Each structure stands twice: as C-alpha cells, then as structure tokens.
Amino acid sequence: MLPIRKIISPTDFSELSDMGLKAAMELAEHFSAELLVVHVVAPLSAAATSAAPAAHYLPEIMENIRNNAEISLEKMMDKKVPDNLRSQSILLEGSPADEIAEYAKEVDADLIVIATHGQSGWRRFMFGSVTEKVMRLSKLPVLIIGSQEKG
C-alpha cells in the first residue's frame, strides 16, 4: 500500500469532485506524491452522430468541447491546486470509469481518490455510478470520500 507516489483525482468540475480533490491534495502533500487530476470527456452519442445536418459540425463541436474542458482543467489547477504540489492535469476521452481505471493502470498509480454522494438521487446516479464503476474496474486502492465529510 505504501509508499504512495502517484495519486489520481478524477474530476467532473462538480462540487462533489472538488471534495475528492481536496482529500487527494492533502494526501499528495503528506506523502510528497504526484497528483494527477483527470477529466474525461465523453464522446457525443451515436444518436447525435447520425443526425444528418448536424453530423457535419460534429468534429467541430467535439473540438470545442475538448478545448473548453482543457481550459476548465487549467483554470481549476491554477485556482485550486497549490504550486508546491507536483501535479499535472490530464484530459481523456471515452467512457469516464473505463478511462480513469485504464489510465491509473497505465501510469502505475498507487491510489485513486474519488468522491461520492451518500444519498440516492440523480447526483448519485451521475457521479456515483462512475465512482462505483471505477471501484469495480480498478484493482488499485480507491479512497472514497463521502459527501458529508466531517470537519
């Protein structure tokens, strides 16, 4: 389990994933580990692709989404991740849980830190399902941060 040298913090820019990032930063600082902040852009659905008139613009739209995600990531890193932490941001494309698990394996990460909602509801459905799938897919230790973290 120890030492922890590389920590993955997936983000979807939500408040919830910010909580995961906070915990990941604390651990990265404590262990002098490298922090890898990962965002996954999901490709446009096949349904959209087949819509004839729109299809023409799809590559452009995807490019736009990618650029925006890149900018959001950079902004977030600037604003939330202190300079003294060794960190980098990574933009991936595909199915979020699969990409996160695969990337973690690829870079030989030691820990994935991810937040989840305790309650049910659509937010749990959205981010929670990614969290659960990452847990299932990844053989690495996964630290789950509940939404009602105590102070």
Next chain:
Amino acid sequence: MMLPFKKIMSPTDFSEPSDLALEAAIELAEHFSSELLLVHVLTPISAAPAMTGHSAINFSEIMNEMRTSTDNLLNHMIENKIPDHVKAKSRLLEGLPADEISRCAGEENVDLIVISSHGRSGWRRLMFGSVTDKVIRIAMRPVLIVGHRDVKQA
C-alpha cells in the same frame, strides 16, 4: 481536513481479501501512528428456528458460543497479525454487517475505514462486496477500498 488518521477501522469477515485490507490498514496505522479498530459483525441466527418451541437446540446458547469463539478469533488476529507497536483493539458487533460497521464507525469516531472490495469467492464475494457498497453509502466517512494483490505489491 481529512488527515491525520487517528483511528482506522478494519472490518473483517476472516476471508483472505479482508486480510489484505487489514494489511493495508496496518501499514497506514503504522505510518500515521493511528489506533486500529478490528471489527467483525455476527449475524444473529434467523428468527425462524426460534419459533419451534420445543426444539432441543438452545439458540441463545449457540449464539453465546459463537460470540465467544469469534471474540477469541479476533483476539488471536490482534496477537498474530497486528504488530505489537500498533495500538489495536477489537469489537464484535451483532446485526446487519454494513449497518453495524457504519454505526460503530460513528460511535468510535473513526477517521478511515479500510475494507476489501470483496470477501471470499462465490456468494461471500457478493455478500461482502455489497457490504462494502453499503458502507460507502451510509458510513459518511472516508472509505479505502483495497482490491486484489496481484496487480500491485509494494
């Protein structure tokens, strides 16, 4: 702030995967000088048999025996698997595993729960796996899920 981890809970179902989670919990407890709390949840014998009034079997006696032997098992684990310099204690709980683990985590105010992603193979995998899922949902404190050893071994 999440750190420091002053108290780490390690639930066990005495399976090999939960031993791996315990190993991770020990490593972290050593690193953070945390107190380690080893817990096991006994599921009470179902109410159905108790309804047969004249049964020769004394269920409360059986439960008592289970309590005693499980307690011994926990103490044995503390003596044999946890290094002496790690401050450790065990608690034997009774009821629904995930609910009891979460309740006890709150009661003991643990900072981290280290739990395996699954228990033994077969139905236990399903069972302990779902315990883990439920703990994540209801414990409301950081949960470290430790999976398979085959991929990464420090």
